[in-house]
Amino acid sequence: xxxxxxxxxxxxxxxxxxxxxxxxxxxxxxxxxxxxxxxxxxxxxxxxxxxxxxxxxxxxxxxxxxxxxxxxxxxxxxxxxxxxxxxxxxxxxxxxxxxxxxxxxxxxxxxxxxxxxxxxxxxxxxxxxxxxxxxxxxxxxxxxxxxxxxxxxxxxxxxxx
Ligand code: SME
Numbered sequence: 535x536x537x538x539x540x541x542x543x544x545x546x547x548x549x550x551x552x553x554x555x556x557x558x559x560x561x562x563x564x565x566x567x568x569x570x571x572x573x574x575x576x577x578x579x580x581x582x583x584x585x586x587x588x589x590x591x592x593x594x595x596x597x598x599x600x601x602x603x604x605x606x607x608x609x610x611x612x613x614x615x616x617x618x619x620x621x622x623x624x625x626x627x628x629x630x631x632x633x634x635x636x637x638x639x640x641x642x643x644x645x646x647x648x649x650x651x652x653x654x655x656x657x658x659x660x661x662x663x664x665x666x667x668x669x670x671x672x673x674x675x676x677x678x679x680x681x682x683x684x685x686x687x688x689x690x691x692x693x694x695x
Contacts (some may be wrong), residue, residue, distance in 0.1 A: 570599035571687065575667045613637035643664040645665045
């Protein structure tokens with residue numbers, strides 16, 4: 535199956551999950567599992583959520599699939615994760631060895647994408663994906679991951695949990 539067709543198929547499955555699952559927590563768990571199982575170059579898939587009320591703000595590891603990471607709490611001034619959450623922008627890194635912000639999770643990771651999750655215009659967390667392949671996150675993948683983050687943000691807005 536061509537990558538574009540696979541992405542389209544997964545996009546619709548995720549939209550269906552977002553409609554049927556009762557909470558954002560369940561959506562994040564199922565989404566991490568589905569992306570990790572079905573997108574062959576998505577070797578670590580997880581959510582970091584901003585800890586409510588934490589000062590300074592702190593990203594805390596939530597639902598994830600892949601090897602356990604040493605980075606379970608990340609301040610906003612650290613890592614690709616901190617950069618995405620503090621800027622509210624998607625960050626794509628084609629070669630993590632060349633990015634001084636990168637916090638290593640696995641020695642095998644070559645590229646990474648982090649997409650913020652918004653609730654009513656505010657960043658509440660992010661979807662982080664690592665690949666063992668360089669430059670894995672082409673524009674069509676960026677679209678898919680942004681769609682995923684949008685579904686989670688909408689679910690949090692609508693279900694509140
Ligand atoms: N690489 C991330 C840290 C999280 S692990 O990849 C799971 C970063 O640089 O922020």
